[in-house]
Amino acid sequence: MTDDPKTARERVEDFITRKAAEDENIRAELKKNPRAAVAKVGIALPEGIESRWSRSRRP
Known part of the structure; x- marks a missing residue:
């Protein structure tokens, strides 16, 4: 184990x-569709996990 206090979610968001x-293409996609941007960088998030980018877009 590492001494890194970050959760897996925080490490993924930082990445x-x-x-x-x-x-720049990923940056633009991140604003429009966070899940698609995540897929572009090669990480699959489990359903139900919201990123810090999509939380701000919720009503």
Whole structure:
């Protein structure tokens, strides 16, 4: 085990954020459709997990 206090969710969000910073297409997709952006970086999120990007879009 690592001493990293981050949860798996936080590590995934950080990874996606870094990828979005590197690629403008992913950054644009992240704003429109977070789940599709996640798929573009090669990570499949289980159903029901919301990212910090999609939470702000909820009514």
